[in-house]
Amino acid sequence: MKYFYLFVVLVSVLFVSCKRDNNRVVVYTSVDQVFSEPVLKEFEKETGIKVEALYDTEEAKSTGVLNRIIAEKDNPRCDVFWSGDPVRVIVLKNRGLTQPYLSPEAKDIPEVFKDSSHYWTGFSARARVIIYNKKLLNGSDVPTSVFDFTKEKYKGKVAIANPLFGTTTFHIAALFTVLGNEKAMQYLNDLKRNDVIITTSNGDVKNKVLKGEAACGLTDTDDAFEAVKESNDVAYLFPDQYNGFGCLIMPNAVCLINGSPNTVNGKKLIDFLLSRKVEKMLAKSCAQMPLHKGVQVPKGIPQLDNIIPMKVDYNKAAGKLEKIQKTLKKWVEQL
């Protein structure tokens, strides 16, 4: 049968041979490719270890990589998971999918940004900032606290990303941890009453403010930084600096996957990611604040020392997150 031959050919097309480098490391990352790729390339250059990376984006809510690690749990493929925030590594930790590793490079990083049993370690941090459109808001009209968003004058003008996902979900969880359930829920309901605009992602908050579809909103420093580069009409500020509440700091977090196939190289990559060099690179490329003391950063990049951080235990907040997800989902659905 002619088909049969044709099909044999097709099936062999399927099994395209794959070259396999033995000196390699597989990393999944939810940090946007523009920023993570140069770092990983640098690691390749420095160590000669081939990096096989799987990128995902904040926009995709990291469904790709995180769910993939979960789906692959019976036969792990990934060595290192580099997350843009601590929540996702904690999700993995709680499911027993990570293994502890204490990197020598983690020594100088403040305790608050590390897991006490070394399942994950934080580095370069972003902050949650208020981004606003200068054409629509100026002077005293600019909100300086996340609690301003519930005021009448911002009715229908504030954009936040869907609180079920990404850094926004963590932000809300942090609020629940710090404020307590009741007050935090009240805050959410006040937001709702004030016709808050829910977008699909932080990047979308940025776009809405850029275009003036929203006057202000909550987003991450990297998005805000990008927006400022793109247009003169927008600016950002760190919220709650005058009331002592503080602004949420979100470090990157890295962990070693349980049963990782290239553990040795995985540890090397983690050491590299936690180095000052990488913090410097990320400060330059996406305005992330180094957690090591004394890393030189370009001008205009905020520094951790100058910001009053929100006092929050990341493991607790992540635990809180899993508890409030269902409530959040309801909240979103009732908008």
Next chain:
Amino acid sequence: METSAINLENIFYGYGKTEVIKDLTLTINKNETTCILGSSGSGKTTLLRIISGLEIIRKGTVMINGKKVAENGKNLVSPDKRGLGFIFQDLALWPHFTVYKNIAFGLKVRKEKDVEEKVNGIAEVFGLTAQLKKYPSQLSGGQKQLVAIARSLVLQPEILLMDEPLANLDVKIKHGILEHIVRLKSDFNLTVVYVTHDHREAFSIADQVVVINNGRVEESGTVEQIKNSNNDYVKFFLEY
């Protein structure tokens, strides 16, 4: 020498729960023109398709020239090896082939020699020489008809099955072609099985007429016998 070309014995055919042919037995004589006459839905086309092997019978036997070709749910001889030609109601001329290629295709597939000679020869017989390079859509109805017949006969079948091939032609051309068929029958030594719902058409060419109704043979015989039949259905059928 055997005198029957086709023997159908106790044929049952249907699909799902529908029985189209019920216990039909019929003999078709060699070198004669047999007309199968029936209204639409009587099963007459199905009968042709059973003879040709395009449909598989549930029960019974089909014999061609004394050889068993199909039996109880199985085709023993495939359609192309039964030595027959089939003129479809819609003629089934391949629209993307020229007349030449339509006629030549079967010969080439069968790896016969002198394809060109044979095609030209048959085209001459049917007066199609000037049309060989044309596509079916460029022909008149009568010409299409002739191409379909030429395409079958070039493969030298012993039996020609025709399924209401003249349904769409005007009376004058129809008569021309009917005469042609009668001539062909003797020239090519053919057994013709001709399906129609038009008894006038049948009577003008048939040696034997078989009236079919509801998947059964109502009556068969010569033209005269059918004309004088006492069968109620036959009488009713001939009236309209």
Next chain:
Amino acid sequence: MGGTTLKYGGLKLIFLLFAVFALLPVLYTYLTALNGFESPGVLFSYQSFVLLFKSLIISFFVASLSTFFGIIFGFFLYKTQIKYALFFKVGFLLPLLISPYILAVSWSDTVFLLRGTGEPVSPVVLTVLVLTFIYTPLSVLIVGNAFSNIDTSLEESGLLMTSPYKVVFKIVLPLVKPAILASFILVFIFSVSEYSVPSYYGVKVITTEIFTRFSAFYNHSDAIMQSSVLLVVSVLLLVAEGKYLSDAPFLSVGSKGDVRKRYYFDKIKRVALTFITFWFLLTVVIPLIILIFQSLKNGMPDLWKAVELLRNTVITSLEVSFAGALLIFVTGFAAAYYVVYAKGGKRIKKLFNVTMLFLFALPSTVLGISFIVFYNRPVFDLIYSGMAIVVIGYWAKFSFISFKILENSMKQIPVSFDEAAIIEGVPAYKRIFNILTPLILPAVFAAFIFAFIFSFGELGTTITVHPPGTGLLPVKVFTVMANASQSLTSSMVLLEFSVSLILVVVLYLFYVILSEKYGNIRNKP
């Protein structure tokens, strides 16, 4: 080499392979999910029903509108003497080359430009509109193709008796019923399983719900089980289609190759042309202009940067989607051939139909996760750690489209063409290659090109299953896009679009050469 009567063994083998590689992983995952199913309540909750209902309503509107426009434009473009018909025929297809997500973004920009900060358009309406814009080309192609295959004599006999308008409504439209249904079903499923557009506009439907279960709750079992309602929807659709068509044999109506009948609706021709031009401007020109304008906003550098970023991914993407398209096409063809030509085997035919439709309707994330769960084991290492997993993903997802296009077209070719060849002793493969294929060449071309284009642009499954360390075009665009400036994003999209366009043009040229070779009468004066 096989007799004249096809045993269909080859066809069944192809389908068996499809079932093993594409369907089995999904079934396996369903079984596993059933085990870990934590909250069966989600399936039967009021909330689920509301979402499902919303999904169905939106899809129903999208499918109806697309098919409606498909009939109108298909008729004007393929059946009347309208000016620039060829230009529009090709131009209409362009939106298919741009991913739905991009169009959603571009449309929200447009709407914002047009309406400013005023009363916002309802997100549901916007979703329906954008999806309609995206899928109408598919309908135009399917229905238009069917229009051009109608046997002229059927129309002419009608024209002798009554006005052209009546002929259109009483004869022509009923004759293309299968195509209308095919268009409706395809678009319906596309819309039901589409995630990016409703998600972008914040419309909650069943796919966004499934996505939330994955990405906010990391609950695979619930997400997968929730997607099973789509299986139910698929089966219901097929039952409905079956009821409506009830396997009517009258469908073999066209004797193709006859010169097409064209109507001279002089009175409405101008209206038609205006309408078509308007549609073209609205759905093709405006989004394209916005894209081009945005990508050149900062001059050429961003365009070069986009080239730089995507250069390495283009070839791999082409290879992978080509392999996928081949498998899709062969499977679609085999299934269509079996369904149209094999006698009996009703159950097998239904099985083919349901299998392909189900995989097509499955949300990409669920398909991707199923593949990971199934293929991520040492035995399948060859598949899982290479591009094969992506190819199989495309194969699973898009076979139904090829199948539907080909089936629909094959049904229009009289069976007697094949039977006449059987009587002459033409072997099966020659009947397929020399008789059937040339007659349905436009559909063959369409089936392949859709398989190619959809595979080339597929994001959801690709991003879930592609091996680490590899770059595929849509994934790269998507991952870079997240933090890129608008002009870079637009540049990348424009590049992706251009590559697809070149692809279509190359395939089209190939088609023209082929149809010349076959001497298809339709291309002769």
